[in-house]
Amino acid sequence: MPPSIRRERALSDNQDYLARSRAAVWHPCTQMKRHESLPIVPVASADGAYLVDFDGRRILDAVSSWWVNLFGHKEPRIRAAIVRQLETLDHVMLAGFTHRPVVELSERLAALTGLGHAFYASDGASATEIALKMSFHYWKNMGAPGKTRFVSLEGSYHGESAGALAVTDVPLFSATYAPLIRQNFTAPTPDAREARTGESAADVARRAAVSLDNLLCKHHQEIAALIVEPLVQGAAGMVMYDAEYLRQARALCDRYRVHLIADEIAVGFGRTGTLFACEQAGIRPDLLCLSKGITGGTLPLSCVLSTDDIYAAFYDDDVSRGFLHSHSYTGNAAACAAALAVLDIFESDDVLARNRVREAEISAALAPLAAHPAVKSFRHTGQIWAFDVPGAPAGFAGLCFERMLAAGFLLRPIGQTVYLMPPYVVSAAEMAALAEALAAVLDTLPAGAPTTAVALP
Numbered sequence: 214m215p216p217s218i219r220r221e222r223a224l225s226d227n228q229d230y231l232a233r234s235r236a237a238v239w240h241p242c243t244q245m246k247r248h249e250s251l252p253i254v255p256v257a258s259a260d261g262a263y264l265v266d267f268d269g270r271r272i273l274d275a276v277s278s279w280w281v282n283l284f285g286h287k288e289p290r291i292r293a294a295i296v297r298q299l300e301t302l303d304h305v306m307l308a309g310f311t312h313r314p315v316v317e318l319s320e321r322l323a324a325l326t327g328l329g330h331a332f333y334a335s336d337g338a339s340a341t342e343i344a345l346k347m348s349f350h351y352w353k354n355m356g357a358p359g360k361t362r363f364v365s366l367e368g369s370y371h372g373e374s375a376g377a378l379a380v381t382d383v384p385l386f387s388a389t390y391a392p393l394i395r396q397n398f399t400a401p402t403p404d405a406r407e408a409r410t411g412e413s414a415a416d417v418a419r420r421a422a423v424s425l426d427n428l429l430c431k432h433h434q435e436i437a438a439l440i441v442e443p444l445v446q447g448a449a450g451m452v453m454y455d456a457e458y459l460r461q462a463r464a465l466c467d468r469y470r471v472h473l474i475a476d477e478i479a480v481g482f483g484r485t486g487t488l489f490a491c492e493q494a495g496i497r498p499d500l501l502c503l504s505k506g507i508t509g510g511t512l513p514l515s516c517v518l519s520t521d522d523i524y525a526a527f528y529d530d531d532v533s534r535g536f537l538h539s540h541s542y543t544g545n546a547a548a549c550a551a552a553l554a555v556l557d558i559f560e561s562d563d564v565l566a567r568n569r570v571r572e573a574e575i576s577a578a579l580a581p582l583a584a585h586p587a588v589k590s591f592r593h594t595g596q597i598w599a600f601d602v603p604g605a606p607a608g609f610a611g612l613c614f615e616r617m618l619a620a621g622f623l624l625r626p627i628g629q630t631v632y633l634m635p636p637y638v639v640s641a642a643e644m645a646a647l648a649e650a651l652a653a654v655l656d657t658l659p660a661g662a663p664t665t666a667v668a669l670p
């Protein structure tokens with residue numbers, strides 16, 4: 214609609230983009246009819262930890278724009294790296310061609326993880342697909358073609374393409390597509406909230422590992438890989454568990470000749486306090502999936518890192534033993550340049566050390582909220598804080614989203630779980646203000662039937 218017509222109708226830019234978006238854009242993860250009442254938020258610009266709408270209203274992005282934005286919006290160094298890259302090489306196909314950013318990024322990720330071979334795609338679900346296909350194909354190349362199935366944890370989320378949904382245990386996302394999805398195995402979650410009286414989080418982990426042992430013992434001949442979200446199961450509602458589970462899982466995978474795939478798409482790049490979550494267990498996976506924070510929330514990129522052993526199983530004169538998988542934008546030069554800038558910032562700003570200080574300050578700022586009578590199972594790992602509101606009325610997630618938005622904060626509760634996953638530039642004072650607004654929302658919760666775990670669309 215031309216600006217003149219818009220002015221005649223006296224719509225603000227916010228209302229204008231809201232209406233046009235509803236008509237022309239099919240939004241992700243959304244029942245569009247709900248936007249008859251639930252607002253779509255038009256964003257004109259973003260800066261640091263804030264989104265800004267067309268009226269200049271600032272909203273604190275406390276979920277890092279779906280967990281991707283590490284250092285705030287418009288980080289000048291990442292922006293400069295992308296611009297610099299676009300001035301020399303924007304993109305070239307990666308089959309048969311290579312370029313400086315993809316080589317340097319692969320070398321640096323190898324040095325950081327001990328996994329020496331980097332395969333690229335553009336989003337998290339594709340990284341999951343690649344890891345699953347690689348694992349299956351490895352066993353086929355090794356003369357074990359019967360290993361065709363996978364194990365994931367209860368409540369797991371590894372993306373929403375048909376292959377990734379086969380290892381995603383979130384019925385809201387997978388149930389509808391059941392006829393399209395391969396049946397796999399689900400192992401009990403080591404969720405620390407499952408602790409019985411006298412049990413520690415590590416005890417829960419060991420108990421869950423016994424179930425995994427039984428499952429692998431019985432079915433290992435048909436299982437190619439176990440896929441886990443290390444330390445925090447994000448989409449399940451920030452389910453946190455002890456690193457002991459990863460150590461046990463690593464040992465069991467070795468014993469039963471099953472790959473361990475670490476999906477660090479959400480937890481990688483400092484989110485749990487270490488650069489990668491697996492470091493806290495002192496283990497190395499066979500395949501590591503990275504995305505989300507990898508470009509600091511600027512450009513789409515994902516990566517699957519693999520061991521020398523897996524790589525070697527594909528290296529052959531026979532073409533069909535190779536990994537014949539590709540995406541058009543595989544290894545995009547601008548995205549790789551953004552990822553290199555992100556790694557530079559981790560080094561130059563000593564991000565992990567500074568985050569440890571921020572973590573303590575933010576935890577202190579959230580202490581009054583943690584003590585609110587409606588808040589249960591307040592928990593945190595690194596730069597993720599979460600709690601449950603078991604008595605919340607139906608529609609709590611949407612209600613909390615709307616009320617917090619009105620107060621200037623972006624939160625997206627998952628069912629009865631509220632989580633905070635802010636960019637690493639947010640201050641303790643800003644989080645204290647958020648906690649105060651959130652406590653006020655909890656104070657005024659309408660009474661009603663307890664909600665079932667329905668995610669905000």
Ligand SMILES: *Cc1c(COP(=O)(O)O)cnc(C)c1O
Binds near residue numbers: 337372373478504505
């Ligand atoms: C977000 C996410 C994915 C999927 O990534 P997309 O880029 O949304 O496809 C996979 N695994 C985990 C753990 C995630 O959080």
